Amino acid sequence: METSKKIYIFLMVITAVVVLIYAQSIIIPFILATLFWFTIRVIKKILSKVPFISRWPKWLLTLISSVLLLSFLIFAVEIISANIQHISETLPVYEKNVNKITQSINQQFDVDLRIMLNDFAKDLNFGDILSKIFSALTSMFGNAFTVLLYLIFLLLEEPIFPKKIRAMYPDNKKYSQVIELINKIDHSIGNYIALKTMVSLLTGFFSYFALLFIGVDAPFFWSFLIFILNFIPTIGSLIATIFPAIFAMLQYGEFTPGILVLAIVGAIQLIIGNLVEPRVMGNSLNISPLVVFLTLSLWGVMWGVIGMLLSVPITVILIIIMSKFPGTRPFAILLSQKGNINKISE
Numbered sequence: 001m002e003t004s005k006k007i008y009i010f011l012m013v014i015t016a017v018v019v020l021i022y023a024q025s026i027i028i029p030f031i032l033a034t035l036f037w038f039t040i041r042v043i044k045k046i047l048s049k050v051p052f053i054s055r056w057p058k059w060l061l062t063l064i065s066s067v068l069l070l071s072f073l074i075f076a077v078e079i080i081s082a083n084i085q086h087i088s089e090t091l092p093v094y095e096k097n098v099n100k101i102t103q104s105i106n107q108q109f110d111v112d113l114r115i116m117l118n119d120f121a122k123d124l125n126f127g128d129i130l131s132k133i134f135s136a137l138t139s140m141f142g143n144a145f146t147v148l149l150y151l152i153f154l155l156l157e158e159p160i161f162p163k164k165i166r167a168m169y170p171d172n173k174k175y176s177q178v179i180e181l182i183n184k185i186d187h188s189i190g191n192y193i194a195l196k197t198m199v200s201l202l203t204g205f206f207s208y209f210a211l212l213f214i215g216v217d218a219p220f221f222w223s224f225l226i227f228i229l230n231f232i233p234t235i236g237s238l239i240a241t242i243f244p245a246i247f248a249m250l251q252y253g254e255f256t257p258g259i260l261v262l263a264i265v266g267a268i269q270l271i272i273g274n275l276v277e278p279r280v281m282g283n284s285l286n287i288s289p290l291v292v293f294l295t296l297s298l299w300g301v302m303w304g305v306i307g308m309l310l311s312v313p314i315t316v317i318l319i320i321i322m323s324k325f326p327g328t329r330p331f332a333i334l335l336s337q338k339g340n341i342n343k344i345s346e
Contacts, residue, residue, distance in 0.1 A: 021302050028306060033150030035193070035313065040065045040155070041186070042194040062155060076224060083218035087247075181324055188320045193313075199277045200230040203237075203268060210264045214257055216248045226265070232312045235292060237269040287315060291335045 020027060043065035048054045053061070162179070169175040204227030211219035222244040229236035241262060249258035287295075295315045299307035319335050322328035 017302070024303050028303065028310070029146040030150050031310060031314065032147050033154060036069060036147070036151050037154045037158075038189055038193050039197070040069055040151075042190050042197075043068055045190070058159075062158075066151075066155065079220050080224055083221035087218050087221070185321055185324055188324075189317050192316055192320065196231060199272060200227045202276065203227065203230050203272050206268045206272075207240075207265050210268060211244060211261065214248065214260050214264070216244055216257065216261065217251055222247075228309060230269075232292065232296070232309070235296065236312075237273060241265050241269055287312065287319065288335060291315065 040062065044058075044061045047061055047065060165178055165182070166175060169178055204223040207226045208219050208223035211222055216222065225243060226237075226240040229240040232239075244265065245258040245261040248261045249255060251257065292312060295311040296308050299311035299314070301307075303310070315335070319332045323332035
């Protein structure tokens, strides 16, 4: 009996992986819509705390929250498109500056890297790199109609959902337990999304002015990239700092701007990541660094760059949900950073 149960679980896992790979065109837009739905709920909760707005009907608060979120996304895509176009126009300058950096290395370190870096420069297509970075971001919103459709249905389903739960659990005691569990999960996920978004926005905001001060091209694009990658613990902040630093060196043809980016943006990441975020996030769940690497690899293999960007938010939400059920609670403890999930997002 125990063997058959293990085989059944193994087959279920294999089936889930196959579905995730081959149905990603359906699943990814739904996940994005779900994340947007939770974000709208967070915005709605914030608006409901304003005295004169709290009296407004719930449907109006939902509509205003949805418009605010969609306006922000449209604005971000517009600005990023303009920044990418600007970078594309200055690509020839970047490619010429590779030779200047090569000569600087030869003079300062007396190391003949000319041939190696020249071959590297010939093979390196900066336009291709930029297009891949941009496509990784915009493809998340590429199927905008599908995401919007899912989001509309989720918003329409929201007021009906409690009635369905009542019909599923006629017993008052059981119904109260289920509603309490759903509310805890909703509160935990909402807290995580709200606090992590706030910390990421703060990091991107200060990074924008730092890059603007240094004179790096397309500072909004890089700050938005920092904002997105900040959702990936440890690795994300490192990558988000290295990218603009490399392009700063290529832009100016010298090391000083790149070192400034590494120092200033790195300091911003360090201060917010180690001082501000722990105070703001409090007892919110943190993923183990090993789990971060594993989830990045797993979701990256299944869904590519988009999977890597979504891997940590998806995993955090799954751990939060698993922490609320006795049967899956050990898995949540195993995947967490410190093993303490008793006060998650309280």
